Amino acid sequence: EVQLVETGGGLIQPGGSLRLSCAASGFTVSTKYMSWVRQAPGKGLEWVSVIYSGGTTYYADSVKGRFTISRDNSKNTLYLQMNSLRAEDTAVYYCARTTMGGVMDVWGQGTTLTVSS
């Protein structure tokens, strides 16, 4: 069964750092594009970042320079390293298997990040 499971969310103070993980099963992360999408409380979806199968990475302007997407092929796991966190980064973070053109066909259940003092 194809599945994604996110972990690592929590309560962090502004300016802090956190790493989210997304463990994949049923397919190989390194052969697919993988994305992170977030949803602030009561708000819509926001694309955050994508890593292509070749390893190239891209980011939304709102997180560029602060967030880093990566993967561990041996663990079949996707990561999102988040630094210099702000209150506006508070959201549920989803990872999604992504195909050509940004088609996100498999989603995880999400993990919640709260940035607050």
Add this chain to the structure above:
Amino acid sequence: QSALTQPRSVSGSPGQSVTISCTGTSSDVGGYIYISWYQQHPGKAPKLMIYDVSKRPSGVPDRFSGSKSGNTASLTISGLQAEDEADYYCCSYAGSYTYVFGTGTKVTVL
């Protein structure tokens, strides 16, 4: 990277059809075929309903259809059913390897 514009809400009675618009610019919706639509029930992860403007993934009922004209994409739900009540989001490739979602539309089945 401004969000695509969707109506805040649409509603219809069971069996009726509703259409959700998704308006962008020539730099996103108008410039590419990479338009997808997602359904999200409260507290759940989004689910892919339409991709590449009008293609349906396996398992999605043919009541759901997509189209595009100029800078506006549309999702139509025909034969509305109670389980279709959810939030719907469009998403477009926006160039430079970035993507943008719509503001989201709440579909209410009366």
